[in-house]
Amino acid sequence: MFTCINQSCGAQWELSDVTIKNEGQGLLFRCPMCGARNYVERFDADDGTIVYEQIEGRPYN
Template sequence: MSEENFICRNQSCGTPWEQSEVVIKNEGQGPLFRCPLCGARNYLEVFEGDDGKPVYEQVDGKPFL
């Protein structure tokens, strides 16, 4: 099973990351990861996978809460 690749949305960064390379957390605005290189917030949506584990999908911009 391949891991989902995320890309830093900071226009001057754009570094690709695998899920195992980032820390996914909630800072009060839903799930996100901070780019390990530039520190930019990158927002995610979480879904339940077939096995019951969370599956993360990157979203453009800030999610509407």
């Protein structure tokens, strides 16, 4: 579950509700409700699936 970081929004989203992409500042999804950038980090799970974890702020480049 992801939560929009925009304080006035705070909507919660499942992975299936958002599109994760790189807009040049690292992996992120835009909140479908307000458009705020929400950054995520990608991990490869032991079973080979891809897992995303929401992070605060921008990722280090």
